[in-house]
Structures are given as C-alpha cells and as structure tokens.
Amino acid sequence: MDAVATRHPRLPVDLPSGLLVDGTWTASAAGATFRVHDPATGAELATVADARAEDATAALEAAVRAQRTWRHTPPRVRADILRGAYDEVRRRRDEFAALMTLEMGKPLAEAQGELDYGTDFLRWFSEEAVRIDGGYQVAPNGSGRIMVMRQPVGPCLLITPWNFPLAMATRKIAPAIAAGCTMIIKPSELTPLTTLLLSQVLIECGLPPGVLNVLTTTTPAEVTRPLLDDGRIRKLSFTGSTEVGRILLEQCGRQIVRTSMELGGNAPFLVFADADLDAAVDAAMLAKLRNMGEACTAANRFYVQRAVAADFAKALAERFAALRLGHGLDDGTQIGPLIEPAAVQKVDRLVGDAVGRGARVLTGGRAPAGPGFFYPPTVLDAVPLDAELMREEIFGPVAPVIAFDSEQQAIDLANDTEYGLVAYVFTKNLDRAVRVSEALDVGMVGLNQGIVSNAAAPFGGVKASGLGREGGSEGIAEYLDTKYVALNVSQ
Numbered sequence: 508m509d510a511v512a513t514r515h516p517r518l519p520v521d522l523p524s525g526l527l528v529d530g531t532w533t534a535s536a537a538g539a540t541f542r543v544h545d546p547a548t549g550a551e552l553a554t555v556a557d558a559r560a561e562d563a564t565a566a567l568e569a570a571v572r573a574q575r576t577w578r579h580t581p582p583r584v585r586a587d588i589l590r591g592a593y594d595e596v597r598r599r600r601d602e603f604a605a606l607m608t609l610e611m612g613k614p615l616a617e618a619q620g621e622l623d624y625g626t627d628f629l630r631w632f633s634e635e636a637v638r639i640d641g642g643y644q645v646a647p648n649g650s651g652r653i654m655v656m657r658q659p660v661g662p663c664l665l666i667t668p669w670n671f672p673l674a675m676a677t678r679k680i681a682p683a684i685a686a687g688c689t690m691i692i693k694p695s696e697l698t699p700l701t702t703l704l705l706s707q708v709l710i711e712c713g714l715p716p717g718v719l720n721v722l723t724t725t726t727p728a729e730v731t732r733p734l735l736d737d738g739r740i741r742k743l744s745f746t747g748s749t750e751v752g753r754i755l756l757e758q759c760g761r762q763i764v765r766t767s768m769e770l771g772g773n774a775p776f777l778v779f780a781d782a783d784l785d786a787a788v789d790a791a792m793l794a795k796l797r798n799m800g801e802a803c804t805a806a807n808r809f810y811v812q813r814a815v816a817a818d819f820a821k822a823l824a825e826r827f828a829a830l831r832l833g834h835g836l837d838d839g840t841q842i843g844p845l846i847e848p849a850a851v852q853k854v855d856r857l858v859g860d861a862v863g864r865g866a867r868v869l870t871g872g873r874a875p876a877g878p879g880f881f882y883p884p885t886v887l888d889a890v891p892l893d894a895e896l897m898r899e900e901i902f903g904p905v906a907p908v909i910a911f912d913s914e915q916q917a918i919d920l921a922n923d924t925e926y927g928l929v930a931y932v933f934t935k936n937l938d939r940a941v942r943v944s945e946a947l948d949v950g951m952v953g954l955n956q957g958i959v960s961n962a963a964a965p966f967g968g969v970k971a972s973g974l975g976r977e978g979g980s981e982g983i984a985e986y987l988d989t990k991y992v993a994l995n996v997s998q
C-alpha cells in the first residue's frame with residue numbers, strides 16, 4: 508500500500524494514497540493526483556490519487572464481481588466485520604479525530620463527538636445485519652401462501668459531502684455492508700482522508716476485496732456519470748447540496764437507479780414565550796454552531812415570540828461573542844475555520860445583504876484578517892423577511908433572529924421554504940408542542956433540544972431536503988429489495 512505522497516507534520520497517521528479498487532490501493536490510471544489542505548492554515552496536508560473515468564470502470568467491475576459472492580455471505584459474518592470496525596475505529600479514535608479536524612477544520616472536541624456519532628452507525632448496522640426479515644402468510648382466500656423476502660439491492664454508488672467526513676461515510680457504508688451490497692464510495696475532494704482511513708480499517712477487519720471501492724477525484728461528475736449510465740449500479744445514496752441532488756436524480760432516471768437523497772436544509776428554530784429561555788439559548792448554541800454551522804441540520808432562521816425576542820437575541824449574542832476562534836487542534840478552540848474561501852465569501856455576502864436590507868449586527872459580522880478561512884459567530888436581529896439568508900442555506904455561524912406574534916404565524920414562517928429537513932421547537936406547552944410538530948413540513952423535529960442526530964433514528968427530510976432515510980431500521984431498507992413469492996399449496 509502506497510503511503511500518502513506528502514506527509515504533514517501534524518498528520519496523525521500514514522494513509523493509503525487514494526484509490527481502492529478490488530482490494531488494492533492504486534494510483535489513478537492517468538497518474539493524476541490532487542492536494543488536500545488544512546482549512547485553518549491553508550497548508551498542504553496530503554496528496555492523493557485523482558480518479559478518472561477509467562478508474563471508475565475498474566471499480567465497477569470489481570464491485571459487480573464481488574456482489575456475486577458477497578450477497579450470500581452469512582449475515583453474522585457481515586455483522587462481525589461491522590462490529591470489528593466499530594471497535595477498531597474507537598480504538599484509533601485519536602487518529603481519526605485529529606484527521607477530521609485537520610482536513611475539515613472542526614475543533615477536536617467536535618471531531619471526537621463525530622467519532623462517537625459516526626461509529627454508532629457501524630454498531631447499529633452490525634446489529635441490524637442479522638435481523639433482515641421477510642414474511643409468510645396464508646393468502647386471504649385460503650389458496651396458496653404469500654412469502655416475502657428482502658434481498659440486497661446490488662452494487663451501490665455512495666457520494667458523500669465534506670462536513671462530517673466519518674459519519675456521512677459510515678451512515679452509507681454500514682447499511683450497505685449489513686444488507687449484503689458491494690459499493691463504490693466517492694468522498695468529497697475537500698475531505699477524502701477520513702474515508703481512506705476508514706476503508707483501510709474495514710479491509711483490516713475482513714471486508715473482502717471488491718466489496719468496498721474508493722474513488723477520490725476532483726472530477727466527480729465525469730467519474731460518477733458513467734457509473735449511473737451503466738445499468739449495473741442499482742442504488743445511489745447521495746448526501747450533499749440540493750443543486751447536485753437534482754442533477755443526480757435526473758441521471759438516475761435513465762437506468763431507474765434507486766436513490767437516497769440527503770440534501771440541503773433551512774431549519775427554523777421556534778421559541779415561544781412560554782419556553783425555558785436559558786434552555787432555548789443553550790440549544791441554539793448547539794443547533795447553530797455545531798460544525799461552525801456547516802451542517803444540513805443547522806438552525807438557519809430563529810423565529811422568537813415577540814415578548815422574549817430581544818432577551819433571546821441579547822443572550823445569544825453574548826454567548827457567541829465569548830467564543831474562541833482558532834485551529835481545531837489547539838487547546839481552547841471552540842470555533843474552527845470554514846471549509847474554503849468561497850464559504851467565507853458566501854457567508855459574508857449573505858450577512859451583507861441582510862444588513863443592507865435593515866438587519867442589525869449584535870455581534871460578529873465581519874471576517875477577521877489573517878490566514879485560514881475564518882468567520883466569527885454572528886447574531887443579527889430585526890432581519891427583514893426578504894433577506895437572502897432567509898431562503899438560502901447559510902452554512903456558517905450566523906444566527907438571524909426574527910420576532911413573531913402568533914403560533915400560526917410561526918408555523919407559516921417556518922414552512923415558507925423549499926426545504927424540509929429539520930425544525931426546532933421550544934415550548935413548555937405539550938398541546939402546542941404536538942400541534943406545531945404536526946404542522947411543520949419537515950422530516951425531523953427537535954423538541955426542546957438542539958440536535959436530532961442519532962444512529963437509531965430515521966434521519967432525512969421532505970421537499971427539497973431529500974428522499975429516503977438513513978439510520979434506524981429504515982436505514983437498511985434503502986439497500987434491500989422486496990421480493991414476493993406466490994406459493995401454490997395443494998389443499
């Protein structure tokens with residue numbers, strides 16, 4: 508196995524060089540490579556292989572070949588591989604956490620949190636692998652029997668984003684392995700290293716050659732489109748922007764490829780006057796600033812009932828202003844850099860637009876000078892409803908606060924978006940909690956809490972936030988096809 512071509516002094520571990528095809532780590536056919544950078548300093552972290560279409564073809568042939576035997580592997584064998592990987596990743600938690608911080612920028616404590624979240628998918632689906640069930644019943648008219656079985660869907664293409672380098676990979680790889688599917692994973696070109704290390708661990712834990720293939724590339728469209736056109740890829744699981752999700756959904760139509768789509772968000776955060784305000788502020792810190800706000804689940808719009816809006820905004824601004832920016836590996840850092848300069852420019856544009864339309868900056872609001880792609884935690888109030896950040900995913904540490912009057916107005920404001928991933932609701936009134944949760948057009952609701960992410964729960968959204976669910980018992984169903992056998996039983 509080639510080690511990473513360039514070693515960064517803070518890179519915690521030797522990594523494979525890039526492409527995993529049929530159990531072998533290889534350079535790309537074209538010999539192309541690309542560099543991965545530390546977003547806190549801009550320093551080069553590693554150089555990895557840059558796959559092209561011919562590498563994708565080789566990976567597809569390997570996955571198709573391996574599927575013929577992998578699908579018949581006993582569920583307990585698949586379960587033990589996943590459990591072994593769970594134990595090994597947790598044994599190497601410091602390496603994985605430091606790697607995630609270096610390539611993505613999140614503070615080390617958050618990387619440790621993602622380590623727990625991401626490995627939970629390995630454990631959860633190691634338990635699900637041996638519980639794939641079916642059905643058997645007497646046909647209602649008494650003649651014959653109805654037998655239902657669930658079988659692996661076949662070779663899968665998994666495409667993941669940069670913001671949760673471990674969890675977005677395990678949330679797809681684990682159920683695919685549990686279901687008996689082979690796969691090709693294409694991680695983000697911005698954060699491929701964690702997937703390389705995870706893949707190495709899965710191979711060490713006994714995953715046979717060809718079951719998992721890894722394509723790192725700076726040309727994702729050119730590499731993945733032929734795979735979706737081929738006809739032998741039977742499932743696409745994509746996590747990323749709604750814009751790219753739409754492109755991929757169109758591509759999947761030609762070969763009727765099953766899809767799971769985990770897309771963008773624009774989460775409303777509703778605080779009613781009867782809420783525990785301190786608890787709501789604590790939860791807002793989590794819902795907004797987890798991952799520097801670079802999370803699909805990030806609260807994007809804070810709607811606070813007028814009687815408590817000023818107190819909420821003031822308290823949140825004070826908490827934001829006290830946070831420390833820095834390199835994620837440095838002690839005391841609470842807010843790391845954004846992923847790239849374009850991310851800072853986008854956040855700056857959205858804040859500038861809101862202020863230009865009349866919003867007030869209570870704290871933050873201007874990118875600091877110096878190295879790295881930093882943006883300070885920012886609270887805006889008196890944000891006009893026509894501000895661009897009300898409709899666009901901010902993907903940064905900016906909290907726009909808007910006052911509302913009635914419950915119905917809050918629901919209408921919250922639902923006024925093309926997205927529908929998650930919403931957060933804060934009230935002590937149980938009737939209101941149920942009413943509002945039922946009325947919100949989203950896939951998930953955080954009720955008096957600022958995080959919904961849980962490997963045991965069905966994660967996903969509606970409308971432009973996606974299709975399907977990841978995690979929970981629903982998560983493995985995305986990798987299984989249902990087959991019904993009509994038995995003719997002589998009386």
Ligand SMILES: NC(=O)c1ccc[n+]([C@@H]2O[C@H](COP(=O)([O-])OP(=O)(O)OC[C@H]3O[C@@H](n4cnc5c(N)ncnc54)[C@H](O)[C@@H]3O)[C@@H](O)[C@H]2O)c1
Binds near residue numbers: 675731752755973
């Ligand atoms: N719903 C969720 O669970 C969830 C989780 C994380 C991120 N996201 C969303 O992802 C976005 C941020 O992540 P991102 O910047 O990596 O998203 P992105 O859509 O730019 O990229 C996601 C992945 O798709 C690949 N890609 C880009 N264009 C492609 C194409 N034409 N064909 C094939 N692959 C292509 C990228 O290389 C990357 O691996 C945000 O919108 C965020 O809300 C959603």
Ligand SMILES: O=CCCC(=O)O
Binds near residue numbers: 674801803960
């Ligand atoms: O960015 C979106 C994923 C976040 C999560 O799964 O908690």
